[in-house]
Amino acid sequence: DAKTTQPTSMDCAEGRAANLPCNHSTISGNEYVYWYRQIHSQGPQYIIHGLKNNETNEMASLIITEDRKSSTLILPHATLRDTAVYYCIVRALNTGGFKTIFGAGTRLFVKA
Amino acid sequence: DGGITQSPKYLFRKEGQNVTLSCEQNLNHDAMYWYRQDPGQGLRLIYYSQIVNDFQKGDIAEGYSVSREKKESFPLTVTSAQKNPTAFYLCASSPSPKTNQPQHFGDGTRLSIL
Numbered sequence: 001d002a003k004t005t006q007p008t009s010m011d012c013a014e015g016r017a018a019n020l021p022c023n024h025s026t027i028s029g030n031e032y033v034y035w036y037r038q039i040h041s042q043g044p045q046y047i048i049h050g051l052k053n054n055e056t057n058e059m060a061s062l063i064i065t066e067d068r069k070s071s072t073l074i075l076p077h078a079t080l081r082d083t084a085v086y087y088c089i090v091r092a093l094n095t096g097g098f099k100t101i102f103g104a105g106t107r108l109f110v111k112a
Numbered sequence: 113d114g115g116i117t118q119s120p121k122y123l124f125r126k127e128g129q130n131v132t133l134s135c136e137q138n139l140n141h142d143a144m145y146w147y148r149q150d151p152g153q154g155l156r157l158i159y160y161s162q163i164v165n166d167f168q169k170g171d172i173a174e175g176y177s178v179s180r181e182k183k184e185s186f187p188l189t190v191t192s193a194q195k196n197p198t199a200f201y202l203c204a205s206s207p208s209p210k211t212n213q214p215q216h217f218g219d220g221t222r223l224s225i226l
Contacts, residue, residue: 032212034214036214041220041222042220043116043118043202043204043217043218043219043220044155044202045217046214046215046216046217049212049214087154102155103154104152104154105154
């Protein structure tokens, strides 16, 4: 699975959009981009995933660049409860893709 | 509600003692996984199972054992051979790992040594 690079931490004002970047420059054609978040002392929560098209669900939007080397998770109206560590993961569907590789992620602080 | 249940939430182990962490899912998922998380770090894969009666070692399997006798259950035993067992343990499940469907996680068990 390709490696990802994320900023260590970010701040966002409550009610504003939070844009969390992820670099995955070595991504392969069969690898999907997944986003999870983890609130302290809880298990990671799945947010969204995509291959090459932009995706949107009730939680967030995922924007993947045309060359697929980077992506951005957008929380359109951040709330205090969105304060968490956000993980960007790249995973393939071949036989090596059984595990989800979590790095250190981005610690998002939403401030009132 | 469908989901993954891990128990207990907190567990204390004496030196030289084996302990078993429970993980049950009612999502009808084929695959199940165990991860370990140390403070301030990401997750590391201990064991995974794609199907009943089958499992494979992950990156840090030494000192751990698992079984998969039922589709719904994937218990993890932390043996006395694991010299640094204090950590947050997370169980996850997913449909067949050969699909693009994500893994879903339980709320973890925090293991400490007395």
